[in-house]
Amino acid sequence: MNFTDPESRIMKTANGFIQGYNVQSVVDEAYQIIVATKVTNSPTDAGHLRNMMRMVEENIGKKPKRLSCDAGYFKQDDITWLESEGIDPYIATGRQPHNAMPIAVRGRIPSHYGVKERMARKLRTKKGHAIYARRKVIVETPHGQIKHCRKFDHFSLRGLTKVEGEWSLVAMCHNLLKLFRYGTPKWATV
Numbered sequence: 001m002n003f004t005d006p007e008s009r010i011m012k013t014a015n016g017f018i019q020g021y022n023v024q025s026v027v028d029e030a031y032q033i034i035v036a037t038k039v040t041n042s043p044t045d046a047g048h049l050r051n052m053m054r055m056v057e058e059n060i061g062k063k064p065k066r067l068s069c070d071a072g073y074f075k076q077d078d079i080t081w082l083e084s085e086g087i088d089p090y091i092a093t094g095r096q097p098h099n100a101m102p103i104a105v106r107g108r109i110p111s112h113y114g115v116k117e118r119m120a121r122k123l124r125t126k127k128g129h130a131i132y133a134r135r136k137v138i139v140e141t142p143h144g145q146i147k148h149c150r151k152f153d154h155f156s157l158r159g160l161t162k163v164e165g166e167w168s169l170v171a172m173c174h175n176l177l178k179l180f181r182y183g184t185p186k187w188a189t190v
Contacts, residue, residue, distance in 0.1 A: 005158040009041045021163050024048050026056050027139045033178055034142055034171045035059055039164040045072035063087055068135040071095060076115040090132045093120045146174055
């Protein structure tokens with residue numbers, strides 16, 4: 001139990017464990033705009049995918065055509081749901097070694113493969129590997145810019161509601177800076 005912020009949880013990071021929150025984000029590939037975001041006190045990403053897709057549709061008025069996520073989001077039910085919604089998923093089924101090119105496969109996916117085997121095989125194709133490799137650039141870049149360029153590496157507020165408000169403000173500032181960088185749209189000029 002954390003007496004400073006009882007709503008926070010212990011989270012595993014690359015550098016060990018911290019007391020904190022888990023940020024979920026969906027990022028647009030073309031402009032690195034954060035189109036949906038949520039802060040949770042759940043240490044895992046599994047189970048948040050459907051809610052995030054609903055937020056994307058609510059925020060931009062349509063579903064994404066394609067989605068790539070790391071292994072933390074893999075749930076067989078979510079893969080089936082995404083496909084039924086017309087979203088082409090590319091979600092890792094487990095940890096992948098860095099800089100290791102998987103053996104490319106060809107031909108039809110065997111009919112006896114389950115959801116997990118089909119996804120693993122899909123990611124081993126040249127197309128699947130190329131699409132999944134872009135995930136790092138798409139979603140990790142905004143988080144890296146927020147953390148390292150804008151020096152936002154911890155929350156100042158306490159409590160899930162306040163932390164979510166703080167993160168929404170940070171994400172909005174990130175988006176405004178991205179929009180400023182790409183220039184004023186033609187429709188906005190007088």
